Amino acid sequence: MNDNGKPSYKLTFEDAILVWLRHWDGEFQNRIAASFDVNPGRVNEVLKGRAHQGSKEEALKKRAA
Template sequence: MKEMGKPSRVLTYEDAIEVWLMRWDGWLQSRIAAHFDVNQGRISEVLNGMRHFGSAADAAERRDKAA
């Protein structure tokens, strides 16, 4: 069980890339947040360019290489 008042984990740049890939695959922000055990606001910050700037471009590059 999670301790009361304990902050959720911090998203890394690598996590942010995965967030973009999941979003483009149709995942809802709430599901992405649950996957990473973070508040949905942290996912929104990534997707709105407020955190880990450049992660969208890196995610797109990875997606293109995988295709």
């Protein structure tokens, strides 16, 4: 439990790109979330397109490179 009074980590656009890449590699959303110290709902928001719009397209570019 986070007992120091600070909010948990907030995913950046670059993090969202990594979320997509890891998701496509078959990693579970809860494992991805744990590695960033965020709620799994934040990862799901990225994958549903509700957060960090454009990250999927950038991840596709990185994957193709």
